[in-house]
Amino acid sequence: MTTTAVLAQAQQRLSNAELLADDPLWLTLIKVVVLFIVVMLTLALLVWAERRVLGRLQNRPGPNRAGPFGMLQSIADALKLSLKEDIRPARADKWVYIMAPIIGGIPPFLAMAVMPFGGEVTMFGVQTALQVVDLPVGVLVVLACSSVGVYSIVLAGWSSGSPYPLLGALRSAAQVISYEIAMGLSIVGVVLFAGSLSTADIAAAQSGGWFAWILPISFVIYLISMVGETNRAPFDLPEAESELVGGFHTEYTSLKFLMFFLAEYANMVVVSAFATTLFLGGGAVPWPLSAIADNALSSGYWPLLWFGLKTALLIFGFIWARAALPRLRYDQFMKFGWKVLVPLNLVWIVAVTALRVLRNAEGVTSGQRIVIIGVAVAVLVLGSLLLPGRQVADEEPQVPLAGSGYPLPPLDLTVPTPPRQRRTVRARAEQPREAVTASGKEAGDGNA
Amino acid sequence: MTGLVLAQAATGAADTVTTGEAVAFWILGPLALAGGLGMLFARNAVHSALWLAMSMLSLGVLYMVQQAPFLGFVQIIVYTGAVMMLFLFVLMLVGRDSSDSVVEVLRGQRLAASVFGLGFGVLVVAAVARSLTQVTPAGLNQVNTTGGGNVSNIGRSLFTDYLFPFELTSALLITAALGAMVLAFTGHDRKRRTQRETVVARFRGEHARPSPLPGPGVFATANSVATPALLQDGSVAPESLSEIIEATAAEQLAEDLAEVSGRVAGPDPRALRGPAGTATAPPGASATAGASAAEGES
Known part of the structure; x- marks a missing residue:
């Protein structure tokens, strides 16, 4: 199905789908295994990097004991976690409880298979592309994987047989589903411009300019919704560390918990890689370097480096956002998703479509185009003036103020003296304490 | 893997079943059937929903094997991802121990259900029998190779030949969504109370207890x-x-x-x-x- 779909578009360069169609089975297997190993290593690195970067941003060293720069910390953590006791609550639904983390762990790896890491290479004497499989509906594969991943959250919460995880799961699933809509809508603009749902075609369509520049609003909405989609700070309401017990995985321990942990980080990698594919040109080399030797740095195995760097940059954004931004309240968060991101996205899609129709329409001169766009912008600006401004509440101040505008104590305030009896008791108690502090000071000097 | 093999094999003949297709069918078919049976016979409502989800997933993969990748993934996204998820939400909120009510609310429900069920069965059997004997399969090869492939052709059909049914469906969905909103709207268009006002109301006895x-x-x-x-x-x-x-x-x-x-x-x-x-x-x-x-x- 992949070959036939793309053969119709006669191109000089072979597209990824054509290259991949002739892959022998063993080569595909090798690619799958390598991709799996690379993603697993990335996850280990990511857990370490997050803790280090977060530490750096908070003026503390972060893990620095295991291995050079603490790089083996995630391996130590994984070992420790997998050796913990595996607890299953008495009221858990056995099979669903076991299945939930497995369902969560698989989809992100599946989604990585359609990521176009690069173009044509020769691998073990076979001409192929740096991608496991290229489907004509690659974008939908990623969306389908994330929608199957929601099952793991919901089932984990429900099967634990305890109210905390259930509530956490419902919050989490509602959040993921809401932000999946904003995410899906932000992809529409990209698909309109690329004219294809295949990830490789979308990456290839950005040779003239990254969609991040052409569709900035889609890009920003995608960036926001991808954080919401992966349940990460500042949208980590389902498992808000400082507020909740633990969210949908409260009752999970040991390897099963590790699986959820892994799935969350793998999802981060997937949405970042997807953003790279959709908006940042996939494996294409960034601008100043693309001038070198007629874009030589975009051929062969080089795209792997650029793809990895762009993905890493986006993941760094995740960590940065976690360190810098306070958590939203749940209703604010939902309101933002449904009442800001989705309508804005719809308006933007209409605008993009109108622009494309204008551009493709025959018999419209560029002058007329500019006039039409100008009129539309002017109508928008004038319309925005008609919107009522925000009401400023002019209520009576609740606290009586004195003089300077700050609530101050009255000038003739007398501090009540404590009753006589208690004063004497305290005086008696204070006498030996002085002796103690003196000796403590000596001890402190000795320590120093 | 089977998908790739099939993709290469499918370009040949339209109406022959390749090995890969047969293997996929004999794996997915029993799975889908087991899902359906499990849905019927599971005691727990959530388990029923899960069996159904498995059935839907198998069908989605079957679509992909049958050279309809768009339909397959949309099946997974829409039915498995959205519709079943809403079912699960409702089931979980209702509580897992709530049992079915055995009181019949509608009169003649069983009779009507049996008649309609039988009628549906007859329709399905007739359609399948006819498709096996009289219909010659057109195959998807022609559609999938011309005019930009599977996805483009589906889009073109939806927005040209089937525009009216498509818009009608969306109108139906919007009506359903609006209806749900109207039913769920509790009508609190009063001004929201501030915290202070709420506290005063609490102590005035408007709530069951002040704390x-x-x-x-x-x-x-x-x-x-x-x-x-x-x-x-x-x-x-x-x-x-x-x-x-x-x-x-x-x-x-x-x-x-x-x-x-x-x-x-x-x-x-x-x-x-x-x-x-x-x-x-x-x-x-x-x-x-x-x-x-x-x-x-x-």
Whole structure:
């Protein structure tokens, strides 16, 4: 199905789908295994990097004991976690409880298979592309994987047989589903411009300019919704560390918990890689370097480096956002998703479509185009003036103020003296304490 | 893997079943069938929903094998991802122990259901029989190779030949969504109270009590949310019992509830601080007593 779909578009360069169609089975297997190993290593690195970067941003060293720069910390953590006791609550639904983390762990790896890491290479004497499989509906594969991943959250919460995880799961699933809509809508603009749902075609369509520049609003909405989609700070309401017990995985321990942990980080990698594919040109080399030797740095195995760097940059954004931004309240968060991101996205899609129709329409001169766009912008600006401004509440101040505008104590305030009896008791108690502090000071000097 | 093999094989003949296709069918077909049967026979409503989800997933993969990748993935996104998820939401919120009501609300429901079910069966059998004998399959090769492939052709069909049904469907969905909103709207268009106003209203007696409900676990033997709060005299604070927890876990916790509510002679609260001889009441005795008390209640 992949070959036939793309053969119709006669191109000089072979597209990824054509290259991949002739892959022998063993080569595909090798690619799958390598991709799996690379993603697993990335996850280990990511857990370490997050803790280090977060530490750096908070003026503390972060893990620095295991291995050079603490790089083996995630391996130590994984070992420790997998050796913990595996607890299953008495009221858990056995099979669903076991299945939930497995369902969560698989989809992100599946989604990585359609990521176009690069173009044509020769691998073990076979001409192929740096991608496991290229489907004509690659974008939908990623969306389908994330929608199957929601099952793991919901089932984990429900099967634990305890109210905390259930509530956490419902919050989490509602959040993921809401932000999946904003995410899906932000992809529409990209698909309109690329004219294809295949990830490789979308990456290839950005040779003239990254969609991040052409569709900035889609890009920003995608960036926001991808954080919401992966349940990460500042949208980590389902498992808000400082507020909740633990969210949908409260009752999970040991390897099963590790699986959820892994799935969350793998999802981060997937949405970042997807953003790279959709908006940042996939494996294409960034601008100043693309001038070198007629874009030589975009051929062969080089795209792997650029793809990895762009993905890493986006993941760094995740960590940065976690360190810098306070958590939203749940209703604010939902309101933002449904009442800001989705309508804005719809308006933007209409605008993009109108622009494309204008551009493709025959018999419209560029002058007329500019006039039409100008009129539309002017109508928008004038319309925005008609919107009522925000009401400023002019209520009576609740606290009586004195003089300077700050609530101050009255000038003739007398501090009540404590009753006589208690004063004497305290005086008696204070006498030996002085002796103690003196000796403590000596001890402190000795320590120093 | 099978998908790739099939993709290469499918370009050849339109109406022959390749090995890969047969293998995929004999794996996915029984899975889908098992999902359907499991949905019917599962005791638990959530398990039913899961079996159905498995059925839908298998169908989605079958579509992909049948050269309809768009349909396959949309099936997974829309049916498995959205529709079944909403079902699960409702089932979980209703509570897993709520059993089906056996009272028939509609008159003649069973008769109508049997008639319509039989009619549907006849239709399906007739259609399948006809398709097996009289219809020559057109195959998707021609559609998938010309005019930009599978996805483009589906899009073109939707927005040209089938535009009216498509828009009609969306109108139906919007109507349903609006209807749900109207039904769910509780009509609180009054101005929202500030915190101060709420507090004043509380103390004026507009609420059931001025303070929030007692938190679970306060004065109780454990800090679990499933443990009721105890008042100073050792009795259970009834307002601390969550209805959700009662509904979901009543049987499992009956013993514990009986113990903390003082209906069963548990260990003496002062036992831990008392003299060494009286510290431990025999645990077996209290457990059996709790069980018998729970049985007597239910």
